[in-house]
Amino acid sequence: MTTGTGNTELYSGLHSPVHRLNPKSKIVVLIAFIVLCSTIGSFSPVLYGAYLVFLTAVFIFSGIPLLYIIKRLSVILFLVIIVAGFTPFIRHLPGENALAVISGSIKLYRTGLMVFLNILVRVCLSVSALLILILTAPFTELMEGFAELKVPALIVNIINLTYRYLSVITDEALRMKRAAVSRGYSGRWLWHAGAVGRITGSLFLRSYERSERVYYAMLSRGYTGIMFSKKTLPLRRTDWFFIGVSLFYIAGIRLAV
Amino acid sequence: MHIPDGFVSGQINAAAFAVTAAVGAVAVAKAKKSLKEKQVPLLGITAAFVFAAQMLNFPIAGGTSGHFLGALLAMILLGPLNGFLVMSIVITVQCLVFADGGITALGTNIFNMGLIAGLGGYVVFRFLLAVLPFIFKGGTLGDRDGKSNKAGEVREVISSDVSGSINMKNPERAGWLLPSVAVASWFSVVTASAFCALELALSGTSPFGIVFPAMVGVHSLIGIGEAVITTGVVSIVFAARPELVPVWGKVLRTRMGDN
Amino acid sequence: MNSVISVRHLSFSYPDGNRALKDVSFEIDADRCVAVIGSNGAGKSTLLLNLNGVLMPEGEVVLFGKTLTNKTVRELRRRIAIVFQNPDDQLFCSNIYEDIAFGPVNHGLKSAEVDKIVQETVKKLKLEGLENRNPFHLSYGEKKRVAIATVYSMNPDIYCFDEPTANLDPRGRREIAGLIREIGGTRIIVTHDLDLVKDVCSQVIVLDKGIKEAEGNVNEVLSDEKLLYKCGLL
Incomplete structure (x- = not known):
């Protein structure tokens, strides 16, 4: 639905x-x-x-x-x-x-x-x-608005990261699906959910590893929990x-x- | 299962909002306390992952297709409270970026898909994991559990056993982890759809006698896809990087302790 | 001795038991451009994460005469910057401005100073007009330049580049090589792009399976075909 x-x-x-x-x-x-x-x-x-x-x-x-x-x-x-x-x-x-x-x-x-x-x-x-x-x-301005309306900064930061990586990971998922299609996956039958499971499994591992690399990149630039400079409009x-x-x-x- | 604004009555939305906000507050407080810094990229990116996974549709029957929900998966991979946060964020982003699901129904949608499908499914999962070995003890399937194993050994068995493929045919070797995941994820989707139907009926939007069987019926089929995908992901992650998911070490130790 | 980096008996194992580096030692003098080369999985990227303490190594890392410990890590990390291989990992904010401002903000600068630094960085790296863009909408070459901008704004003393030319077309490659030369100062480049090494580096360290195989002058090391072949670089 x-x-x-x-x-x-x-x-x-x-x-x-x-x-x-x-x-x-x-x-x-x-x-x-x-x-x-x-x-x-x-x-x-x-x-x-x-x-x-x-x-x-x-x-x-x-x-x-x-x-x-x-x-x-x-x-x-x-x-x-x-x-x-x-x-x-x-x-x-x-x-x-x-x-x-x-x-x-x-x-x-x-x-x-x-x-x-x-x-x-x-x-x-x-x-x-x-x-x-x-x-x-x-979207980012909308989230800044919510942050100024006292939505917890932790939530706003996580949502901003989700938004940032939405297209990156969706792209990755579609590339993997295309690779599966080129090897005969048609997505026409329920048991093809198994193939979706395998794609999703590797997608999770890649996403997890990416979150580690992003964390390292954040640490390398002095990350202490402050995510962005809030400019109050x-x-x-x-x-x-x-x-x-x-x-x-x-x-x-x-x-x- | 994303309910838009205006389908469900204000009282139900308000009640669901209150409940999910309370659980959310606990989850945020916990996330702040434990590993606060690392949590932000982990939760943000796994939420994007759940979002992407939901886009991979699979067919059910008669030309309709269902899509993956991923609520129980998020709980298993990240732990219940973090999983709940991730599902809440996925549902919020779907509402605020794509108008998929309403903003007054946000509490209701998080209640159904985060609390009922997620935490509810997780309770079922842990329950099955604890109880299944007892039920089948002494039966044809229970040999493995009779032996005194260490958690590490079980993990090894599972890793070597499933290496990349779903293995539900071999429960006695793979332990009760995957069957529990499968049943619980089917259950999580079906229960969430039942609550969704209940809310629509209580709001006077649709007659209970029609919406309840329709929703539960369709989602019993979608639930099969959910079960297959969730089991697939869990077995792959477990085989490739078991150390990622500290919850499982605990689960397996608890399980072994039960025997 | 004017070595700004000195690494002594550095070893590192990942939690899963994979031993990425074994007893690596070397010195790097100020204002040198040093290449760390090796095949995939040789431990090059791990070495960089050890140098700024994101991963805490066994052994000793001394930067500017100070040993890297949990106490000194925050101060030292500001002075040694890493440009990661995949710009999508490095650009995690919702627009370019925030990404360039991230380092200065986290090091406690006031917003007026941050703003000034971002403007300067944007000008220096020729990123005018991109400030409010979402990283997703940039070309790969642009993303690479913005990734460098995000550490340039921290004004570090040492730059580390992880595979700076990977996935770039020839023009992008030329631009990045030019940028690395222009930035100057002490630079470490982790790569297996030997042409780049010839282009910009003077000193080379060769890693293979976590062990330092060789070290020396760029012409010397790159002419040793037997060594390069053995380490999977030819």
Whole structure:
């Protein structure tokens, strides 16, 4: 049940007004948005309409191509249908009349349909917000933002290293897989998992050895536990404006409706 | 099994977040205390490894494919708390780099794949390792365990035995390590999927009677792939560099102590 | 005596029992460029890690008249820098700036000083415009130069290069050789690239299976075909 992966660093180098915001302010606002949006208990057109307006505004100022968001949402849509698609036909209040009878015992209920719609809309809005967050800042700046928001430095350092070596080790894995394919591995049968096991085993050994060499390289340059020079980015007036207006709007409407 | 935002109710996400944050805090404190400096490159790069390993899909049935989870593997190779940290980092990076899994569901995803699949699987693994020799003692398979071996000797047997290939057909020679790994890793994936289904059902997102059998059914198949891969990795690492994994020395000594 | 490195009876075994170096002794004078040559697995890279105490050797390593011990290791390590073979191992930060700043930051310099040092290093090694790039997006030759920059910024007294020309195309090789010459000072080059040795080194130490087989003037050693053949270098 994976929602698909894509290269999100594609658009992090753009220079839109949203890109220029301090990562901290984007983290605070968009995570608040996701928390508030994903916990809406019942379908409310007014509330979702207001949230859609907010997110659309942020999206328009972000310069991200609409097509990319739609592509990612279509994968999510598929997932919503698989996971929640049965609900409209099953979930109903005791004694509730069916909206429609599809065939025989399969009936469509209003209660279930509303639950499904609610999930569908809140998932799409939340996922779009998350996409906007990670597409409008380079990953390392995002992590600096999290570090300034008091996420433990140890965790941030490890995550930065993971990010640094992600592409290096993934490349290594794909090279090994290609070598296996050239020797007849097709990946068509379950027992080919054995070949994947062997590839993964050597990949672990190589990764472990690399971590030793990286550690030596760090020690050689005087490593004592400090990983990077943190340059604190101050929040500017536009950041405070963005945080203030956004939080007021998304929290205010949630409370009012 | 990566749940996006909005699928699971706020209460469940909050509860799972609280639990995983508590375990995470313990793991971070421990990592800080023991070998703090060396830990950073080791955990960072093995997290990248788990990430890469998850990209190697394997086919299951009817055109669908499952991918490796690696939770139990991380626990066995790095120890339970470090393994938990690595899984948490993998899941966080997947969320923040690829929007794979939600940010409010981060606690829930780490709960399922780090705590249940990882630590839960590890408990099963240690339990099997302790119990299997007892069950089969005196049976046709138990000869090896009757002899008084030193841990080093068992390790030698395993190293020379598996050298590069998976050997589940020879449990009496390879000891109970690989069978325990296999069963526990199947179990870890299936249990995690069961929890995932439970959370979706409790949130009212999907009816329990449909989501539970579907998730558990599919993951019983995916679990076979998980078991094959995990066993393969463990046997290869054990054969090539047994000294890398201090946990195993302890495990085997405990096992021998049980006999 | 103006030897800046003196190694006496150095031996090293890895935890798995593999004995990488056996009773190696040599002296290196200031401002010399010395090659350590030998086939794969001869112990060359291990020797470098022993010199800066990342791996603690048996025997004695004396740098600038001070014996390498757990007490002196931090001070001495700042003065002897290693450029590792694989730049992906050396460039572990998320951008070039942080990587070049890593050494100075860890040696306790203030951020204003660090910034100045990074600017100077970038200029000296002609890396302008790469500061904010992720190492993954650089060419191999660029990565090699950045790897050198990450130790140049520490202003060390001794440079050690582990296989500096491995995997480089001819132009990259020429650039790195030029850079090694330009940096000057005391340099140790671990390699089996004999052309590079002829190019930049004056003294040669030959290692084979962890044992020092020969030592001497570059022309002398490189003309001894029998020795080179025996050590897997020809």
